[in-house]
Amino acid sequence: MNGPARVGLVGCGVIAKTYTEGSAAFDSFSVEACADSDTARAESLASEHGLESMSVDALLASTDLDVVLNLTPPDAHAAVVGGALAGGKHVYTEKPLTTSVPAARELLASAGRLGLRVGCAPDTFLSSAYEAAREVIARGDIGEPLGATAAMLVGGADTWHPNADFFFRAGGGPMLDLGPYYLTAIASLLGPFAAATGFAETPTPERTLAVGPRAGERFTVDVPTYVAAALRLASGALATLTVSFESRGQYESRMTVHGTEGALSLPDANQFEGELRVFNGGGEWQAVPYASRGAQETRGYGLHEMLEAVRDERPHRASGELGLHVLETATAVLRSAEEGRTIDVVSRFSHP
Numbered sequence: 001m002n003g004p005a006r007v008g009l010v011g012c013g014v015i016a017k018t019y020t021e022g023s024a025a026f027d028s029f030s031v032e033a034c035a036d037s038d039t040a041r042a043e044s045l046a047s048e049h050g051l052e053s054m055s056v057d058a059l060l061a062s063t064d065l066d067v068v069l070n071l072t073p074p075d076a077h078a079a080v081v082g083g084a085l086a087g088g089k090h091v092y093t094e095k096p097l098t099t100s101v102p103a104a105r106e107l108l109a110s111a112g113r114l115g116l117r118v119g120c121a122p123d124t125f126l127s128s129a130y131e132a133a134r135e136v137i138a139r140g141d142i143g144e145p146l147g148a149t150a151a152m153l154v155g156g157a158d159t160w161h162p163n164a165d166f167f168f169r170a171g172g173g174p175m176l177d178l179g180p181y182y183l184t185a186i187a188s189l190l191g192p193f194a195a196a197t198g199f200a201e202t203p204t205p206e207r208t209l210a211v212g213p214r215a216g217e218r219f220t221v222d223v224p225t226y227v228a229a230a231l232r233l234a235s236g237a238l239a240t241l242t243v244s245f246e247s248r249g250q251y252e253s254r255m256t257v258h259g260t261e262g263a264l265s266l267p268d269a270n271q272f273e274g275e276l277r278v279f280n281g282g283g284e285w286q287a288v289p290y291a292s293r294g295a296q297e298t299r300g301y302g303l304h305e306m307l308e309a310v311r312d313e314r315p316h317r318a319s320g321e322l323g324l325h326v327l328e329t330a331t332a333v334l335r336s337a338e339e340g341r342t343i344d345v346v347s348r349f350s351h352p
């Protein structure tokens with residue numbers, strides 16, 4: 001690639017707007033084209049942002065593009081990522097990597113054979129706040145890490161998202177949709193997970209779309225919507241994570257890392273900025289200052305970091321390998337809840 005990587009975006013829905021608007025902050029790539037199985041959506045995004053609207057097949061096969069940015073719903077991820085690789089392009093995908101661990105493994109093996117990169121959201125764990133948190137932990141300011149407590153509790157996308165039903169189908173649910181934020185954050189701060197247990201409930205079996213052209217449509221909920229997980233890390237640290245689509249009117253998202261000498265309170269892992277605070281025995285929580293990257297504190301940073309890594313011929317950080325580990329952990333929690341036993345997590349990731 002000479003100059004900015006030419007990006008083709010697949011899936012022109014809600015999050016596509018965030019990525020296209022945020023892309024101006026990055027000189028490593030330029031979004032050139034977009035595609036959607038719903039042609040009208042691709043055309044609308046294309047005209048709004050001066051992109052070329054293409055069919056999905058043409059975009060995946062195009063030799064004028066270097067990278068595919070996959071922003072489709074989870075059940076389309078494997079096909080789009082596979083299509084991008086078959087078309088000879090690097091690919092960065094929204095989370096979860098796929099909806100099945102074997103499919104994810106196959107895609108990563110194929111990328112490896114082809115010498116292509118797979119990157120996977122979330123990239124919020126690369127924010128300046130989380131980088132500063134890594135330094136606090138590495139300096140030993142909280143002693144030896146004992147573990148983490150994390151929670152992300154929302155009311156469910158049926159109140160605000162025009163296609164919210166996909167969040168409640170196989171491949172959705174809060175553990176696969178919200179879980180990746182804190183599973184990625186914990187793994188990147190404290191290392192890989194080794195075992196998972198979980199309990200899960202589906203208190204609201206049917207919902208109604210509240211907004212968009214399909215408003216009023218009722219749908220059944222196929223997945224657990226309130227999940228509590230207890231996790232053992234390979235380091236011996238222990239973590240808990242609760243995720244919910246049942247917490248009506250609420251938005252609660254937080255994590256604390258606990259150590260032998262103190263604790264670290266992290267900002268919302270669904271955002272790029274927020275307060276980082278440390279407690280190390282002095283009686284008061286103290287704010288930890290960190291320098292912001294300004295406009296680059298946005299979704300797209302993980303893609304940017306991947307493209308810089310391609311140019312520098314080094315591994316990238318929001319990697320497919322990490323995405324696979326997070327997917328394996330999230331599905332292990334759900335399997336544990338179904339089968340009533342602890343499930344081992346076997347995948348690992350390198351930690352550049």
Ligand SMILES: NC(=O)c1ccc[n+]([C@@H]2O[C@H](COP(=O)([O-])OP(=O)(O)OC[C@H]3O[C@@H](n4cnc5c(N)ncnc54)[C@H](O)[C@@H]3O)[C@@H](O)[C@H]2O)c1
Binds near residue numbers: 036056071
């Ligand atoms: N909405 C959010 O706030 C948000 C935040 C972070 C991440 N994400 C992730 O981003 C992804 C997309 O979410 P969204 O909210 O933008 O969904 P959305 O429904 O608004 O948009 C998805 C788009 O993909 C298109 N599509 C579906 N199947 C396709 C296929 N096979 N090929 C091409 N296009 C296809 C749909 O027509 C739709 O326009 C999901 O993985 C989600 O987890 C969403």
